[in-house]
Amino acid sequence: MKRQVFIIHHMSCSGCALRLQGLEDSLPGVRQVDASYHRARMEVVYDEGQVTEEEIIEAVRSLGYEAERS
Amino acid sequence: MTEVFLAFVTGLTAGGLSCLAVQGGLLASSLAGQIEREQAKARLALPILAFLLSKLAVHTLFGALLGWFGSLFQLSVWARAGLLLLIGVFMIGNGLRMLNVHPIFRFFTFEPPARLTRFIRRRSRDQRLLTPVLLGALTLLIPCGVTQTMFAAAVASGSPLQGAALMFAFVLGASPVFFVVSYFATRLGAHWERVFVRLVAIGLLVVGGLSVESGLNLAGSPISFARLSRALEQPWQPVGVTPSPAPSVGGLVPDGPALPTPTLPGGQGVIALRVLNTGYEPAVLEAPANQALTLHLVTDRIYSCTRAFVIPALNIETMLPVSGEVAIELPPQPSGRRLAYACSMGMYSGEIVFK
16 A cells, blocks of 8 residues: 655635545545645555556546646 | 525525535535436436435524524624624635635635545445435535535524524525536536636625624724725715704705604704614714713614614613614713714614714
């Protein structure tokens, strides 16, 4: 398991954090997402064997946000 | 009644869009399974209505609870003024947050703990019939910024009934946007979303500004928009000292026809104000300094908050009759003193200038 923090751009309310948290269900290999609108960041715990960092960034982009490694 | 109507309009405009941004995803994910299973929009109306009715019921009950909580404190004029200022600052902060002015404004909205949102989100995947009802109730735990402001207003109302009415009106107003967007499963384009968010933000800035203004008026602050505008108008503002014989205030309105109003009392040491549904007349009342005075407040079929009359600096607070007259004794005031008065909501204000 790997833990990675991302800076998230374009979040507009706490609902965005909820939406990003949904990656736990929609992206196989993602075990836990703790997203914060206040801090504009997202901490992801994921299985490197199942999903890559690039795929996570792409999934975030598909939700309408931009993610970059912290 | 005015506040309840304002709450409804706030829900219909700012509240609907703001809450939809925070809570809409829950409803959407709850409906997703049904859309896949049934492929029929007609069947969607029931779970959406269940969600909205549950949300309405829970928020109304919570409004009553907040109002009851507020009633425990018997808020003084100063506390109410402080609360109005806080609500105003909170709304302005939220408006600036939505306009992305600075990241610091993000802290003007409450962020529920991740564990709580995770629990609610997982419930939304449940396909049982009661799920929308449960989700509607759980939205209480993830309020949007505008809803949080309404919570504060419900506390400030100091009445379980008024608190419940405020929350009921607000959530009812927010419901059409929820229903339409969820039923048609439409998403506003990114462009229109940005436009709406900006409109909501501007609305919040305006309403927040009004709340700050009310707080300042209620506190008798020398700095407020009302005081500034009165200062600018003063050269042609009629003087309200009541000479003998007694005048009719209706005749004091500049550039307008005389109103059919009751005659105000007059005489030595007596000053008078006519209480209207939309303010006090005259807004600037001149009075002799260094002598005790009796202030007569005259009402005639008055049903607005102007009946709840306060002079913060003298700790005077009185509820006037719908129609009638109330006399208030004012201690001697030094020359040059400007004594602010207002309604209990700070919406309508004026001042007595001692000369």
